[in-house]
Amino acid sequence: MGFSGPDTTDYENVLALNHAWLELAQRDSGLRRGLDAMPDKLRERMTSLTNSQTARLARTPFLLFSFRETDEAYWTNTLVDRPGADLFDIRPTDDADTLISAALGFIWQLARRNPYALRVICGATLYWSERIAELTFFELLDAVRATGDPPVARFGMHADLWRKLLGSGVSRQMLSCHAAQMTALQSILTQAPGARQEKWSLAARSVGAPEQCIAESNETTQT
Numbered sequence: 001m002g003f004s005g006p007d008t009t010d011y012e013n014v015l016a017l018n019h020a021w022l023e024l025a026q027r028d029s030g031l032r033r034g035l036d037a038m039p040d041k042l043r044e045r046m047t048s049l050t051n052s053q054t055a056r057l058a059r060t061p062f063l064l065f066s067f068r069e070t071d072e073a074y075w076t077n078t079l080v081d082r083p084g085a086d087l088f089d090i091r092p093t094d095d096a097d098t099l100i101s102a103a104l105g106f107i108w109q110l111a112r113r114n115p116y117a118l119r120v121i122c123g124a125t126l127y128w129s130e131r132i133a134e135l136t137f138f139e140l141l142d143a144v145r146a147t148g149d150p151p152v153a154r155f156g157m158h159a160d161l162w163r164k165l166l167g168s169g170v171s172r173q174m175l176s177c178h179a180a181q182m183t184a185l186q187s188i189l190t191q192a193p194g195a196r197q198e199k200w201s202l203a204a205r206s207v208g209a210p211e212q213c214i215a216e217s218n219e220t221t222q223t
Contacts, residue, residue: 006117011061013106014121019058020099021065021151022049028096030150034065037156045166046153053170060169060181062121062188065151067104067144069124075131078143100151104144108137122154123188154188161187 006014025031026047035043049057057064068074110118115129132140155161161184168180 004114004116005120006061006114010110010114010117010121014061014063015058017099017103017106018060018064019054020095020102022046022054022058024095024099028093030093031096031099034150034152035156036152038153038162039159042159042162042166046162049166049170052172056170056172056177057165059177060165060184062123062154062185063103064154064165065103066122066154067107067151068149069122069128075128078147079131096150100144101141103151104141105137108132108135108140120185120189155191158187158191 021031025035026049032047035046038046107118107122107124110121111124111129111133115124115126115133118124118129119126135143153162164180165184168176169184171177171180
């Protein structure tokens with residue numbers, strides 16, 4: 001059976017979300033908590049990119065940040081146990097809250113419209129996509145906000161991947177930049193672990209939502 005990948009609009013959204021996250025991570029202490037898994041030197045590099053480097057890295061063809069899509073235990077806890085944290089315990093800035101809401105909205109609608117594309121964009125399993133699509137957007141947003149957790153750097157502990165992205169992946173040379181970003185994409189698609197369906201089923205049922213079926217040219221300077 002054939003399937004369609006991300007379309008142009010999907011990638012435009014990925015670019016916009018990546019750019020916003022990279023910029024906010026430089027000045028928002030709450031979002032910077034999501035970089036804690038990265039080695040110190042790479043975290044410092046990430047938060048000191050120039051505007052042109054940020055723009056190039058944002059073109060990576062997948063979301064650079066993650067809502068822990070492959071962490072089965074985390075999502076079971078988020079949807080079933082519902083930690084009950086007050087939304088204002090760790091109050092995100094307005095800009096951070098806008099980013100989180102926009103990213104979750106993008107993920108949620110893509111899970112419903114084209115879960116295969118979501119696989120490419122954030123390494124999510126089809127099963128995870130289906131579980132998210134069974135929620136209303138409000139339920140998803142409410143559950144994530146209640147954790148008080150910021151999105152994290154995707155594969156933040158994989159130093160080699162981020163060393164490549166923060167090196168060749170921000171290069172002014174188009175071929176080198178593109179190759180580094182595509183290599184990173186391949187790593188995301190081949191290394192993301194699968195989720196166990198039985199525990200996810202419990203998580204989905206506990207929410208009580210009804211069942212639903214569920215895509216610039218190169219810049220020329222590097223500093």
